[in-house]
Amino acid sequence: MSPLGSMRVQRWTPLSVGSVAVSVAVLVLLAFGPALFSPNVIDKLTTLFIYVLLAITWNALAGYGGLVSIGQQAFFGLGAYAAVRLTHAGMSVYPALILAAILVAAVSVPLSAFMLRLRAGEFAIGMWVVAELLHLLVNLDGLIQGETGTSLIALDAYSAVARRALTYWTALGSMTVLLVLLLVLLRSPTGAAIQAIRDSEEAAASVGVRVLTTKRVIFVVAAFGAALAGALWLSTTITFQPKTYFSVQWTAYMIFMVLVGGLGTFEGPIIGAVIFFLVGTWFGADGVWYLIGLGATALVFALFLPRGLWGWVDTRFGLRLLPVGYRVVAGREPPAVPAIQTPHIRS
Amino acid sequence: MMIWLNQIIQGVLLGGYYALIACGLSFMFSVMRIINLAHGSLAILAAFGLFVLASRLGLSPFLGLLIVLPAMAAVGWLLQRTVLERSLRGGLLVPILSTFGLSIVIDNLLFQQFGADTRSLAPYIGDLSYSSWAITDDIDIGQLAVLTLAAAIVLLGGLQLFLTRTSLGRAIRATAEDPDTVGLIGIDARRVNATAAAIAMVTVGIAGAFLAMRATFNPYSGGQQLVFAFEAAVIGGAGSLWGTLGGGIVLGVAQSIGAQIDPQGFLITGHVVFLAVLFARLYPSRFALQLPRLRRQPA
Numbered sequence: 001m002s003p004l005g006s007m008r009v010q011r012w013t014p015l016s017v018g019s020v021a022v023s024v025a026v027l028v029l030l031a032f033g034p035a036l037f038s039p040n041v042i043d044k045l046t047t048l049f050i051y052v053l054l055a056i057t058w059n060a061l062a063g064y065g066g067l068v069s070i071g072q073q074a075f076f077g078l079g080a081y082a083a084v085r086l087t088h089a090g091m092s093v094y095p096a097l098i099l100a101a102i103l104v105a106a107v108s109v110p111l112s113a114f115m116l117r118l119r120a121g122e123f124a125i126g127m128w129v130v131a132e133l134l135h136l137l138v139n140l141d142g143l144i145q146g147e148t149g150t151s152l153i154a155l156d157a158y159s160a161v162a163r164r165a166l167t168y169w170t171a172l173g174s175m176t177v178l179l180v181l182l183l184v185l186l187r188s189p190t191g192a193a194i195q196a197i198r199d200s201e202e203a204a205a206s207v208g209v210r211v212l213t214t215k216r217v218i219f220v221v222a223a224f225g226a227a228l229a230g231a232l233w234l235s236t237t238i239t240f241q242p243k244t245y246f247s248v249q250w251t252a253y254m255i256f257m258v259l260v261g262g263l264g265t266f267e268g269p270i271i272g273a274v275i276f277f278l279v280g281t282w283f284g285a286d287g288v289w290y291l292i293g294l295g296a297t298a299l300v301f302a303l304f305l306p307r308g309l310w311g312w313v314d315t316r317f318g319l320r321l322l323p324v325g326y327r328v329v330a331g332r333e334p335p336a337v338p339a340i341q342t343p344h345i346r347s
Numbered sequence: 348m349m350i351w352l353n354q355i356i357q358g359v360l361l362g363g364y365y366a367l368i369a370c371g372l373s374f375m376f377s378v379m380r381i382i383n384l385a386h387g388s389l390a391i392l393a394a395f396g397l398f399v400l401a402s403r404l405g406l407s408p409f410l411g412l413l414i415v416l417p418a419m420a421a422v423g424w425l426l427q428r429t430v431l432e433r434s435l436r437g438g439l440l441v442p443i444l445s446t447f448g449l450s451i452v453i454d455n456l457l458f459q460q461f462g463a464d465t466r467s468l469a470p471y472i473g474d475l476s477y478s479s480w481a482i483t484d485d486i487d488i489g490q491l492a493v494l495t496l497a498a499a500i501v502l503l504g505g506l507q508l509f510l511t512r513t514s515l516g517r518a519i520r521a522t523a524e525d526p527d528t529v530g531l532i533g534i535d536a537r538r539v540n541a542t543a544a545a546i547a548m549v550t551v552g553i554a555g556a557f558l559a560m561r562a563t564f565n566p567y568s569g570g571q572q573l574v575f576a577f578e579a580a581v582i583g584g585a586g587s588l589w590g591t592l593g594g595g596i597v598l599g600v601a602q603s604i605g606a607q608i609d610p611q612g613f614l615i616t617g618h619v620v621f622l623a624v625l626f627a628r629l630y631p632s633r634f635a636l637q638l639p640r641l642r643r644q645p646a
Contacts, residue, residue, distance in 0.1 A: 062440065070384065114625065114629050117629050121381070121384075121442070124384070124443045124447075125384070125573065126577075126625070128570075128573075128574060129574055129618055130622075132618060133615065133618040136614055136615045136618070137615065252447070255444060255447060259444060291451060292455045292456060292459070294451065295448045295449070295452040297448075298444065298451070299430070299445050299449055300448075302434065302441050302444040302448055303433050303434060303441070
């Protein structure tokens with residue numbers, strides 16, 4: 001037996017088995033939310049789920065795909081707009097929210113063909129231009145009446161109680177589906193490719209990773225997530241004003257959540273979303289100083305802690321709650337090597 | 348027919364402003380490979396600086412520039428030393444995130460200080476804001492618009508001469524080429540980059556001044572200016588800084604013609620032309636899209 005014979009590669013650690021079990025338990029508990037919590041708590045949790053959705057999909061794009069977009073509000077706004085249009089055409093509200101996001105994802109496929117050829121900062125602002133253009137085009141729709149906007153009138157079909165519960169469940173379900181989708185995606189061969197691209201695009205291409213195809217998958221998933229979040233946001237606020245939905249502020253929120261939580265980590269953006277939610281609850285009423293604080297925090301994290309809080313925990317303790325990486329384990333001993341990331345081995 | 352000719356002429360003049368605002372963005376990208384997302388916000392910051400000098404001290408915006416431009420140079424120097432230099436060490440993505448964070452801080456600090464009111468410097472420049480020369484019965488040319496275009500030509504031409512003819516300009520180009528190697532021939536890359544950032548911010552200050560004189564602005568106008576600057580710089584494409592002037596004019600003419608077709612068409616046509624240029628450039632020739640780069644220039 002070679003010296004390496006006793007080494008084996010481990011995905012599931014006792015810790016990750018435990019944390020996945022806890023996550024599943026929490027999600028199951030949350031599913032009974034409407035029976036357990038007060039209306040106020042239900043509304044707050046719905047908001048939190050939408051934040052998580054925004055954070056994890058922006059992180060997939062920027063943290064894994066290396067694609068920093070300042071224009072995700074394009075999909076957020078388009079998702080809400082598509083939901084308005086679908087319900088106006090007679091579709092019932094909650095299926096329309098989901099279908100709206102699917103339609104936007106379909107639109108993002110041809111868009112990806114040429115946006116993905118832009119590099120770094122060019123992609124970032126190029127996406128912003130796309131968002132501006134879509135905003136102006138949506139304004140032209142007679143149904144929307146320019147910046148005046150419109151409402152999701154079809155929601156009147158439901159009582160306040162039913163509406164609250166259904167919106168909550170749709171948000172919870174969407175968040176769960178996206179979390180599982182990203183987890184499965186990151187564990188698949190595509191996931192290995194994604195993480196390889198994150199670590200070094202050139203190196204990944206040199207070992208045969210199809211960089212453009214892989215990035216396209218992430219781009220579409222991110223568009224889908226943002227559109228779903230936009231449609232869900234519409235069902236919580238009811239009114240659709242293009243200016244609000246196509247605001248670059250949404251991207252600012254996504255960046256804040258991901259930078260603080262941990263760019264390019266799976267767990268980080270979820271933590272970032274919770275922090276953003278808490279900060280918003282405590283300081284949101286402070287208006288402009290709250291926004292200054294968000295911007296300044298994002299700036300400080302970008303400069304001094306670019307992998308965020310979870311990235312710091314990860315490098316310091318090698319802690320990985322969810323099984324997206326691999327560990328090399330010597331025999332049956334506890335891990336002698338800190339967690340390593342696919343596909344390269346960190347020393 | 349005359350209406351369209353008029354729109355094209357007005358578009359060319361408007362393009363002068365876009366060239367001005369794009370100048371600093373493409374200069375900074377050429378030298379430091381950074382797209383500064385706080386670019387528009389910094390132009391608005393300069394505009395508010397001039398507004399304060401004009402409204403509180405009664406200083407004409409042209410005299411105000413004597414104070415605001417050195418201040419912007421200092422801002423550029425500080426920006427490079429405190430934010431950009433550190434960001435660049437973190438890779439390609441960090442500068443995007445940090446400058447975006449910075450733009451949020453600047454926009455909202457301006458909002459905190461000045462509120463949501465829309466401002467303009469037009470009341471402080473006398474009849475320059477509305478004087479025009481009548482070319483024919485249908486075509487009037489605004490004096491301020493001509494001055495803006497002239498400023499763009501002088502600024503871009505001056506910058507071009509500075510880069511090719513002066514030793515500091517050559518040092519900047521050499522640093523853009525290879526920041527590590529220039530150290531071997533006695534050039535302090537940090538110092539050169541900070542100087543380049545200062546120069547870029549002076550151009551941003553000038554652009555902010557013209558924006559504020561010819562139009563209105565509020566604390567959140569920065570994002571829109573960034574988008575215009577970016578579009579003009581990208582349409583201008585690779586090559587010399589003159590490309591930026593061309594890009595600005597194309598954008599201005601597109602918007603101006605779009606506005607004639609439909610009142611809503613002004614911005615839409617601009618964005619569509621920008622995306623069409625991108626598309627045309629990416630597909631047939633498969634050239635990678637690039638902002639102007641200094642190293643492509645003949646020395």
